[in-house]
Amino acid sequence: AQDIDPALADLVEDDTLRVEWYDLAQITETSPLAAQAGIAAGEQGKFWEFHDAVYAAADPKGHPAYTEDSLVDFAKKAGVADLSKFRADMTAAETVKAVSESTQHVHSIGIQGTPFMIVGETYINGYKDADYMTAVVKSQAAKAKKAKEAKGTKGATRPAAPASAN
Numbered sequence: 001a002q003d004i005d006p007a008l009a010d011l012v013e014d015d016t017l018r019v020e021w022y023d024l025a026q027i028t029e030t031s032p033l034a035a036q037a038g039i040a041a042g043e044q045g046k047f048w049e050f051h052d053a054v055y056a057a058a059d060p061k062g063h064p065a066y067t068e069d070s071l072v073d074f075a076k077k078a079g080v081a082d083l084s085k086f087r088a089d090m091t092a093a094e095t096v097k098a099v100s101e102s103t104q105h106v107h108s109i110g111i112q113g114t115p116f117m118i119v120g121e122t123y124i125n126g127y128k129d130a131d132y133m134t135a136v137v138k139s140q141a142a143k144a145k146k147a148k149e150a151k152g153t154k155g156a157t158r159p160a161a162p163a164s165a166n
Helices: 002-013 031-043 048-059 066-079 083-091 095-106 130-152
Strands: 115-121 122-125
Touching: 002 130, 031 048, 031 066, 031 083, 031 095, 048 066, 066 083, 083 095, 115 130, 122 130
Parallel strands: none
Antiparallel strands: 115 122
């Protein structure tokens, strides 16, 4: 993610790529807490800033352990305004449940590890470099555009009839 996210930023900005984030909190005992902190930061509109602060501090060769206090420090660096609310949201029962449900959902569709990406019709399991990811995104975008154009040339469609008042 540290290498790939910046390389794909232009594709996000020009609406070629939409990034969806699903928590798969399973790497360390504190992974769920870190995922909960991401949700708490997102509640204040700072998910990506928080994500970037955590990843910038991470050792690419290891998996850090987190504490509530260390995650509050990252939130502060990310510009989260209300740190008391952040801490409360991070440990709230609904946040814990959201992370657990996300992890269960991801497992239910067969994803067992990260990184894992779905780009159009392509499934990418494991790390791929930025050039590879950019090529896949552009290829899938071109394929989607071609399919949309082909669908548009198969004849005019009429809008659906309004629902009957009867």
